[in-house]
Amino acid sequence: MIRPETAQETAFRAEVRSWFEANLQQHLRNLTFRPAPKESMAWYGALYENGWIAPHWPKSFGGMGASAEEQVILFEESARIGAPDIPTQGLNHIGPLLMKLGTPRQQAFHLPRILSGEGVWCQGYSEPGSGSDLASVQTRGEVRGGEIVINGQKIWTTWGHHANWMYALVRAIPGEKKKNGITFVLLDMNTKGITRRPIRTIAGDDEFCEVFFDDVAVPLSNVVGEVDQGWRVATSLLDEERIRIGTPLLPLRALARLRAVMKHNGLSNDREWQRRLARSEIAVETVTAAYFQCLERFETGNAAGGESSYLKILATEVTQDIVDLVQEAAGPLRAVKVPSAGSDARVDFSEMYLQSRRLSIYGGSNEIQRSILAAQVLGLQGARR
Amino acid sequence: MSGDDSMIADSARIFLSRIGGVARARKLRDSGMAFDAGAWNEMAKLGWFGLVVPEEAGGLGLGGHELVALMEALGAQLAGEPVGESIAASVLLSRAEGLSSLLEEVIAGSAIVASVLDASFKLAGGRVRGASRPVVNLAQATHALIEITGENGAVYVVPLKSAGVELRTQATVDGRTVSELHLDLSSEVLSRIEMQNVSLALGNVQAVARLAAAAYLVGLADAAFAIALEYLKTRKQFGVAIGSFQALQHRAATVFVRIASVRALISECARTFGTERLDAASAAAACAASAMALQVTKECIQFHGAIGFADEHDIGLYLRRAMSTIASIGDAGSCLDAFSKAASVGTEKISSTA
Numbered sequence: 243m244i245r246p247e248t249a250q251e252t253a254f255r256a257e258v259r260s261w262f263e264a265n266l267q268q269h270l271r272n273l274t275f276r277p278a279p280k281e282s283m284a285w286y287g288a289l290y291e292n293g294w295i296a297p298h299w300p301k302s303f304g305g306m307g308a309s310a311e312e313q314v315i316l317f318e319e320s321a322r323i324g325a326p327d328i329p330t331q332g333l334n335h336i337g338p339l340l341m342k343l344g345t346p347r348q349q350a351f352h353l354p355r356i357l358s359g360e361g362v363w364c365q366g367y368s369e370p371g372s373g374s375d376l377a378s379v380q381t382r383g384e385v386r387g388g389e390i391v392i393n394g395q396k397i398w399t400t401w402g403h404h405a406n407w408m409y410a411l412v413r414a415i416p417g418e419k420k421k422n423g424i425t426f427v428l429l430d431m432n433t434k435g436i437t438r439r440p441i442r443t444i445a446g447d448d449e450f451c452e453v454f455f456d457d458v459a460v461p462l463s464n465v466v467g468e469v470d471q472g473w474r475v476a477t478s479l480l481d482e483e484r485i486r487i488g489t490p491l492l493p494l495r496a497l498a499r500l501r502a503v504m505k506h507n508g509l510s511n512d513r514e515w516q517r518r519l520a521r522s523e524i525a526v527e528t529v530t531a532a533y534f535q536c537l538e539r540f541e542t543g544n545a546a547g548g549e550s551s552y553l554k555i556l557a558t559e560v561t562q563d564i565v566d567l568v569q570e571a572a573g574p575l576r577a578v579k580v581p582s583a584g585s586d587a588r589v590d591f592s593e594m595y596l597q598s599r600r601l602s603i604y605g606g607s608n609e610i611q612r613s614i615l616a617a618q619v620l621g622l623q624g625a626r627r
Numbered sequence: 628m629s630g631d632d633s634m635i636a637d638s639a640r641i642f643l644s645r646i647g648g649v650a651r652a653r654k655l656r657d658s659g660m661a662f663d664a665g666a667w668n669e670m671a672k673l674g675w676f677g678l679v680v681p682e683e684a685g686g687l688g689l690g691g692h693e694l695v696a697l698m699e700a701l702g703a704q705l706a707g708e709p710v711g712e713s714i715a716a717s718v719l720l721s722r723a724e725g726l727s728s729l730l731e732e733v734i735a736g737s738a739i740v741a742s743v744l745d746a747s748f749k750l751a752g753g754r755v756r757g758a759s760r761p762v763v764n765l766a767q768a769t770h771a772l773i774e775i776t777g778e779n780g781a782v783y784v785v786p787l788k789s790a791g792v793e794l795r796t797q798a799t800v801d802g803r804t805v806s807e808l809h810l811d812l813s814s815e816v817l818s819r820i821e822m823q824n825v826s827l828a829l830g831n832v833q834a835v836a837r838l839a840a841a842a843y844l845v846g847l848a849d850a851a852f853a854i855a856l857e858y859l860k861t862r863k864q865f866g867v868a869i870g871s872f873q874a875l876q877h878r879a880a881t882v883f884v885r886i887a888s889v890r891a892l893i894s895e896c897a898r899t900f901g902t903e904r905l906d907a908a909s910a911a912a913a914c915a916a917s918a919m920a921l922q923v924t925k926e927c928i929q930f931h932g933a934i935g936f937a938d939e940h941d942i943g944l945y946l947r948r949a950m951s952t953i954a955s956i957g958d959a960g961s962c963l964d965a966f967s968k969a970a971s972v973g974t975e976k977i978s979s980t981a
């Protein structure tokens with residue numbers, strides 16, 4: 243970060259750096275894909291034990307209550323050492339949502355389990371027929387006595403085949419497309435009637451899956467908000483999700499890759515490539531600056547509509563631009579599938595490039611985010627093609 | 628913005644619109660008059676040229692955020708005077724010994740000191756010879772800060788009215804000028820600047836100039852976009868406002884993201900004012916703002932169609948002013964090199980460049 247560090251922050255950075263060095267095993271560094279659950283959750287558990295699993299959660303809910311600067315320091319140091327992806331649906335999406343809109347019982351049950359890693363979550367929003375047009379979800383959720391009985395299908399469910407909890411959007415009356423007929427439910431993935439099928443991505447990993455529901459019965463106490471009133475809950479979560487996609491973490495990771503590939507291919511001292519690297523570093527600083535400002539606006543109650551869309555577009559597109567350069571720097575190796583063990587680190591030529599295509603699709607595509615900005619921030623009305 | 632910076636921004640906005648706003652930039656260009664002495668004197672009365680000079684040296688004693696606020700306001704109304712340049716020079720003058728009277732003149736607006744650092748001036752046999760690269764707004768300056776390299780290397784002030792000083796001046800597309808400084812004169816005309824670590828101070832002059840220009844470009848881009856946004860809402864084709872076309876909405880959203888994020892970056896850079904990080908930060912600001920301003924002002928012309936291509940419409944003034952402003956801080960390559968150098972050799976490294 244460009245922002246000058248306080249002595250305390252510098253000390254925190256040093257602490258993070260040396261703790262990462264001491265605790266992150268070599269074979270888990272510089273991976274592009276999320277490691278398999280066992281290893282991913284082991285790293286998750288180590289961060290939890292150290293009190294760093296939830297920097298952005300307030301202390302009152304067991305989080306670290308980190309300042310914006312401390313959060314950025316953690317991102318920078320994670321990217322520097324090449325820390326692996328951990329599942330974030332609990333930490334970044336449903337956790338903060340439950341803090342805002344969950345019942346005390348839901349909070350007391352789920353939040354500690356998210357922190358410890360006992361509860362691994364997935365997001366059941368998208369369906370084969372409902373992507374950008376999320377309000378059109380058709381998965382049925384009928385209230386029968388004290389239960390909601392769910393039938394239908396979700397798709398593109400990240401880590402759905404590993405998760406033990408899902409938050410999902412269902413509706414009581416099928417065929418409707420109304421926003422106020424949607425219910426937001428929490429469901430235990432071990433409930434009878436759930437079938438899951440992993441889906442392979444273009445990058446080669448099994449990151450997401452399909453989930454089928456056949457008379458899956460969920461207690462009504464698992465509804466967040468009111469039955470039929472889940473749309474507001476759903477969109478509040480999307481805001482949270484996009485802010486977390488919009489942190490400097492992804493761009494910083496891409497930057498670390500660019501340096502690694504430049505070094506591997508002998509470009510580190512090439513002036514033209516140094517300039518490209520500098521341009522990328524500045525772009526990443528721009529994301530960090532925007533992230534700081536957004537958090538400050540949220541904290542002071544000055545957040546405008548569209549803040550999360552702005553951050554999401556910025557961070558994902560800066561990342562994709564940098565990964566384009568990684569490809570260019572890879573040259574004839576650009577299509578190599580399996581990363582090579584570089585002189586001192588794993589060098590990924592193609593995985594992140596392919597993987598990063600998802601950034602402008604998920605969390606609400608960047609086209610949808612632009613439409614949100616145009617309507618909510620710029621006051622441009624009526625979308626015509 | 629919080630306190631002093633929003634006060635500065637408000638008073639600058641009001642003052643600049645009172646003296647003619649963007650129409651003034653057009654008028655100055657059309658009349659071939661590069662310098663508006665009346666406006667300059669009023670700016671001096673507002674204390675702008677001493678903005679970051681300590682109060683005990685006669686300035687306002689303000690910092691980076693106020694500088695950014697002022698420069699954004701100037702950019703928004705396309706005020707072309709060398710305000711950023713003057714403020715940058717004041718940073719060095721206020722630290723040098725024996726230059727307090729020149730500093731006073733700078734603050735009062737009666738002297739304008741240009742920093743001519745991209746040059747190769749040599750001192751031999753009692754004479755100074757050499758030439759600079761083209762410098763924007765140099766024709767308005769009364770003095771130049773130059774660096775003499777090689778033997779007797781030092782930083783000097785050259786009064787530009789002296790014999791042996793030649794400016795080779797060309798007009799720019801926006802009514803400013805750009806001039807090469809050619810020197811062939813006795814070294815006695817020069818005053819040598821006495822100060823500790825003069826090269827650091829020179830770096831600082833350049834850094835402040837870069838931060839100022841970057842902020843100017845953000846103000847300029849933002850103002851251009853405000854005009855374009857209004858046009859998107861009022862111009863009708865196919866029976867509807869063109870801003871209802873999704874193709875344009877998305878491009879407008881991109882412009883918004885570009886301006887907002889670079890503005891955020893510059894606000895971070897303002898925090899480094901007076902620290903070692905300013906060098907790297909200001910180079911980053913200049914790079915980011917230059918690329919952003921060109922993209923935005925070109926896009927704003929596109930949003931207007933043919934009228935945007937017509938000189939009579941103001942929207943085209945913003946692109947052209949962006950061009951000369953970028954010329955004043957060096958090309959993208961040199962800013963990127965400056966960033967790499969400052970970010971990696973500074974004792975306080977910026978973490979993303981690790």
Ligand SMILES: Cc1cc2nc3c(=O)[nH]c(=O)nc-3n(C[C@H](O)[C@H](O)[C@H](O)COP(=O)(O)OP(=O)(O)OC[C@H]3O[C@@H](n4cnc5c(N)ncnc54)[C@H](O)[C@@H]3O)c2cc1C
Pocket residue numbers: 364365366367368369372373374375397398399400401449450600603604605606607608609610613
């Ligand atoms: C890696 C990955 C992980 C994901 N994880 C999850 C998950 O865990 N849970 C979950 O519920 N979902 C998940 N998704 C799904 C994601 O939310 C959707 O892909 C996304 O909302 C887009 O929907 P879609 O894929 O159906 O595309 P569509 O909506 O069919 O869009 C196709 C194209 O049309 C464009 N488009 C659509 N409508 C408009 C419009 N009005 N104006 C302009 N352009 C438009 C889109 O931008 C896109 O380019 C994931 C997706 C990916 C790629």
